[in-house]
Amino acid sequence: MTKFFNLLSNGLALGAVYALVALGFVVIYRATRVINFAQGGLVVFGAFLVYQAEHTWQWNFWLAALFAMACCAAIGAVFQGAVLRRMIGQPIFAVILITIGLFLLVEPITTTIWHNPAGGVETPWHLRTIAIGNVRILEVNIATIVMGAVVLGAFFLLFRYTKVGLAMRATAVDQEAALAQGISVGRVFALSWAIAGAVAVVGGMMLAGGAGPAPGLTVGLGLIALRAFPAIILGGLDSPGGAVVGGLTIGIAQVMAGGYIPTAIPALGSEFADVVPYVIMLVVLLIRPYGLFGEREVTRV
Amino acid sequence: MARANRTMVRDYRDDLRLFPTWTKRGAVVALLALYLFAPVVLGGADSNSALWSSVLALAGIFAIGGISLNLLTGYTGQPSLGHAAFIGLGAFTAGYLGGGRSPVGYDLNLWVYLLVAMVVGGLVGLIIGLPALRLRGNYLVIVTLGLVFLLLYIWQKWTTFTGGNAGTAMPTKAVVYNVAGHKLDLLGNFKAFGSTLGPKQGLMYLAWGLVAVAALLVKNIVRTRPGRALQAVRDRDVAAEIVGVSLFRYKVGAFVISSALAALAGALYGLYLGYLTPDQSSLGLPLSIQFLAIIVVGGIGTIYGPVLGAILVGALPKLIDQYATSLPLLSKIVTADPAKSGLTKGALGTIIYALLIIVFLVFEPRGLAGIWRRIQAYFRSWPFSY
Numbered sequence: 001m002t003k004f005f006n007l008l009s010n011g012l013a014l015g016a017v018y019a020l021v022a023l024g025f026v027v028i029y030r031a032t033r034v035i036n037f038a039q040g041g042l043v044v045f046g047a048f049l050v051y052q053a054e055h056t057w058q059w060n061f062w063l064a065a066l067f068a069m070a071c072c073a074a075i076g077a078v079f080q081g082a083v084l085r086r087m088i089g090q091p092i093f094a095v096i097l098i099t100i101g102l103f104l105l106v107e108p109i110t111t112t113i114w115h116n117p118a119g120g121v122e123t124p125w126h127l128r129t130i131a132i133g134n135v136r137i138l139e140v141n142i143a144t145i146v147m148g149a150v151v152l153g154a155f156f157l158l159f160r161y162t163k164v165g166l167a168m169r170a171t172a173v174d175q176e177a178a179l180a181q182g183i184s185v186g187r188v189f190a191l192s193w194a195i196a197g198a199v200a201v202v203g204g205m206m207l208a209g210g211a212g213p214a215p216g217l218t219v220g221l222g223l224i225a226l227r228a229f230p231a232i233i234l235g236g237l238d239s240p241g242g243a244v245v246g247g248l249t250i251g252i253a254q255v256m257a258g259g260y261i262p263t264a265i266p267a268l269g270s271e272f273a274d275v276v277p278y279v280i281m282l283v284v285l286l287i288r289p290y291g292l293f294g295e296r297e298v299t300r301v
Numbered sequence: 302m303a304r305a306n307r308t309m310v311r312d313y314r315d316d317l318r319l320f321p322t323w324t325k326r327g328a329v330v331a332l333l334a335l336y337l338f339a340p341v342v343l344g345g346a347d348s349n350s351a352l353w354s355s356v357l358a359l360a361g362i363f364a365i366g367g368i369s370l371n372l373l374t375g376y377t378g379q380p381s382l383g384h385a386a387f388i389g390l391g392a393f394t395a396g397y398l399g400g401g402r403s404p405v406g407y408d409l410n411l412w413v414y415l416l417v418a419m420v421v422g423g424l425v426g427l428i429i430g431l432p433a434l435r436l437r438g439n440y441l442v443i444v445t446l447g448l449v450f451l452l453l454y455i456w457q458k459w460t461t462f463t464g465g466n467a468g469t470a471m472p473t474k475a476v477v478y479n480v481a482g483h484k485l486d487l488l489g490n491f492k493a494f495g496s497t498l499g500p501k502q503g504l505m506y507l508a509w510g511l512v513a514v515a516a517l518l519v520k521n522i523v524r525t526r527p528g529r530a531l532q533a534v535r536d537r538d539v540a541a542e543i544v545g546v547s548l549f550r551y552k553v554g555a556f557v558i559s560s561a562l563a564a565l566a567g568a569l570y571g572l573y574l575g576y577l578t579p580d581q582s583s584l585g586l587p588l589s590i591q592f593l594a595i596i597v598v599g600g601i602g603t604i605y606g607p608v609l610g611a612i613l614v615g616a617l618p619k620l621i622d623q624y625a626t627s628l629p630l631l632s633k634i635v636t637a638d639p640a641k642s643g644l645t646k647g648a649l650g651t652i653i654y655a656l657l658i659i660v661f662l663v664f665e666p667r668g669l670a671g672i673w674r675r676i677q678a679y680f681r682s683w684p685f686s687y
Contacts, residue, residue, distance in 0.1 A: 029439075035439050035442070035443070083659065083663060086663050087662070087663065090662075090666060092438060092439070093374070093380045093438075094597070094662050094666055096380070096439070096442060097593060097594075097597055097658060097662055098658070098659050098662050098663070100590055100593070100658070101655045101656070101658040101659040101662070102655070102659070104587075104590065104651060104654070104655035104658075105651075105652060105655045105656070107648075107651065108644075108647070108649070108651040108652050109648075109652070111645075111648060112644050112645070112648050223581075226446075226586075229443050229446065229447070230443075230447065232443075233440065233443055233444075237439060237440070267458075268458070269458060271454055271457060271458075272454070274450075274454070275450060275451055275454040277447075278447035278448075278450050278451050279451065281443070281444070281447050282432075282444065282447060282448075282451075285432075285435070285436060285440065285444060286432055286435070289435045289436055289440065290440075297437070
């Protein structure tokens with residue numbers, strides 16, 4: 001039982017991180033119809049920025065987090081304006097490939113600037129655990145879940161009740177109509193990328209700080225963020241709620257598989273947990289090609 | 302009969318011609334001469350020739366992979382990040398058959414293990430192509446991405462086939478023919494045009510010969526009825542189905558042929574590497590991205606585009622390796638020692654490579670082939686080129 005709750009807390013924390021990264025994907029996809037492969041790169045870069053502000057410049061954790069969020073939001077918006085604006089009208093495949101190029105750029109730049117930093121991201125919760133019954137749960141995990149919920153809640157409020165959110169929703173439905181209504185579609189695009197960047201940083205710094213599988217501060221964070229893809233596929237590419245559901249599901253499934261499968265089916269081994277998200281994705285796609293909450297694409301002939 | 306204009310096409314037969322003009326025929330002869338004699342010229346013992354032989358052999362292997370991915374993505378419009386999976390499949394099949402793991406052993410004839418690799422690749426392509434019918438665009442990209450990771454996991458677990466994490470040895474002999482005492486083993490030392498050549502030169506002959514075969518195969522598909530069907534699927538697949546193009550047949554067919562050729566490239570890649578371990582860096586996402594870069598930089602939707610792209614992408618890491626520390630500007634920022642501050646050669650290579658992708662896509666989406674076509678068009682309409 002203790003093992004189950006431990007795994008569950010790890011899974012929920014990892015799921016919260018996936019949900020945050022997935023939300024970033026979905027926000028960009030809804031507004032611009034582009035899948036942003038560079039999201040994983042922003043996760044890594046954001047975590048390293050937090051480390052830089054915290055360790056080298058000795059800032060407070062929260063200040064460092066805000067700084068990194070602002071930086072990555074700026075990077076996202078600038079990249080969108082400088083590069084992706086020129087690609088309007090080009091086939092979607094070309095744009096995806098450009099974001100892949102950006103993703104490729106992150107690792108060498110990160111290793112060049114920071115090499116392999118000793119130490120990692122120090123969260124205010126360090127490695128403390130609290131005891132519920134006779135289960136010890138890492139405080140960092142709980143903090144991740146709470147922070148994830150807060151960020152997602154803030155995003156939903158923005159989307160639903162503010163003018164900016166209304167503009168984003170309108171652009172997602174029909175860009176031309178939104179332009180006709182006076183909405184600055186370019187600004188909506190830049191804002192979507194900025195939100196995605198900020199959200200990625202939150203996920204990245206918690207992951208580097210010890211939530212979930214606690215990989216530490218390495219460029220391997222990017223590979224972990226790649227597993228948010230099954231989350232968005234599971235939930236549907238254009239559904240923010242689906243991103244959350246998908247992220248949590250994939251996170252819990254991955255950690256549970258990692259915990260139980262090596263003992264239950266030794267042949268599959270411990271690496272199976274890393275592959276479980278993709279297996280789930282493939283199975284879901286066979287049954288519902290547009291994900292659980294995604295909208296069926298209507299193609300006009 | 303004299304033609305009014307060199308490029309005027311008067312009937313279907315003219316349109317179908319592979320080499321309609323004398324310049325094209327001359328180019329083919331020149332390329333043939335290059336194919337036969339370049340390995341001899343590069344067969345010397347100095348390190349420069351060894352470097353360039355290696356680069357050109359690898360470029361040939363990548364060219365086959367690029368042509369196959371181009372058929373799937375450029376002509377049929379099915380974007381796929383899964384090419385690394387088929388490369389690995391071909392490599393491990395060749396390794397299993399010819400590398401001493403199977404009871405047949407090292408003396409297996411080259412054509413046997415290449416052919417089996419192609420058949421296995423085609424079968425797996427069939428298995429993947431069937432569910433891929435349901436998916437379009439973005440979803441297909443992500444699913445093929447998942448496929449790469451899934452297959453990597455399978456390679457790591459299936460130790461009888463691949464040797465697991467320890468990897469497997471690849472075939473060391475590439476016996477082209479073994480007839481009445483005459484044997485030509487391209488991976489050994491053999492004589493050609495009077496000089497003794499080694500394995501790298503043998504691989505150059507093998508790879509580029511197969512590039513010609515693959516290019517001819519794909520060109521024949523593309524310039525006739527199936528090619529037009531594939532392009533219809535790419536442009537508007539729903540409309541194509543209405544007009545009578547069987548989406549099932551052509552989408553799945555594109556997957557099958559593309560993965561068979563990719564497995565062929567994979568088998569050659571295995572021969573080139575000599576030993577293969579299944580991990581992220583050798584057979585994972587970066588390899589898939591490399592093939593996408595090849596077709597994008599080279600030119601999507603052409604046959605010779607991926608060849609040009611493969612030469613560029615294949616040569617880039619070696620060029621950086623060779624010249625980064627000697628060029629005056631670069632040597633200030635590049636260090637050979639990864640522990641010191643500064644850019645390592647690997648990092649520089651990746652940065653240049655990623656920037657290349659981005660720059661080509663933003664400024665020249667048709668790639669090197671597009672640039673070549675513009676040059677051609679300029680001279681063709683000279684002096685009225687504006």
